[in-house]
Amino acid sequence: MREKWLLLRRFAERLTRAQPELEKAPSSEGHWSDQEILTEDQDRFSFQDYASVLAGRAATADTPLTTGIFGRWGSGKTSLMRLIEVALPKETKKGGQLRSIWINVWQLSN
16 A cells, blocks of 8 residues: 555656646647547656556445546646546445546636
8 A cells, every 4th residue: 555655646746846848749630739649659758557556446435436647737647647547447345437538727716
């Protein structure tokens, strides 16, 4: 259990130290893109381990769980959330269902 929390802590530290030039992956045309990744194959941030830990924690939590993902623009927050969504099992070990809900915060900013 402690190992998982240390991994999450290292991830949080990594997000806060991310450099702008390393935050965006080049597209196939050589231009930079700020589009989130949609599959594990596109994971140039190496977030898959973090996504697996967070998804596993969400699936095994005994109580409701809320997780905050914070970072500068372009640090990969949405990409991490997409990877977590892919890693989430559809059902918990206790038979409950897991669902992801996406909210466009830009529409709610005012």
